Amino acid sequence: MRGSQKLKQTFYEVTGARLPQTSMLRLFDILVDESDKYTKFLNIFKSLRINTSAQTNLLFFKTLDIEDETFYDNVAYQLYGTPNLWWVVALFNDVVNPFEELQGGTSIKVLKPEHIFTLFKDMEAVAEL
16 A cells, blocks of 8 residues: 555554454554554555465355355354354455345355364464564
8 A cells, every 4th residue: 555564563462352263353463653653554455366276175165055144254154153253254255245145056165164163273373574
């Protein structure tokens, strides 16, 4: 973003608040306004892309057929036991608006539940770059 720079600080160091491991806020850089060093914000406009060749690896992903209209948080609860991971389902399906219902009869790609902690570990590694 113009007029801002990435901080090499954690969310906790900037805000004093601890994020749960499942928080999607871990995906976004913390930026500081160059004209006012006290103004800090998350770059929620950061584009996130998943390696498409990795998405086709059946070891990590599976296809889920949506039978009835539902929302991403319901799918996350069904797969991962918590609705808080709705963003994982949306991220792997290039969703523009995660607040729209998934239509019955569609198929989506999902990360297999046994690999969710690998995703969290990778998020930590990327955040340290």
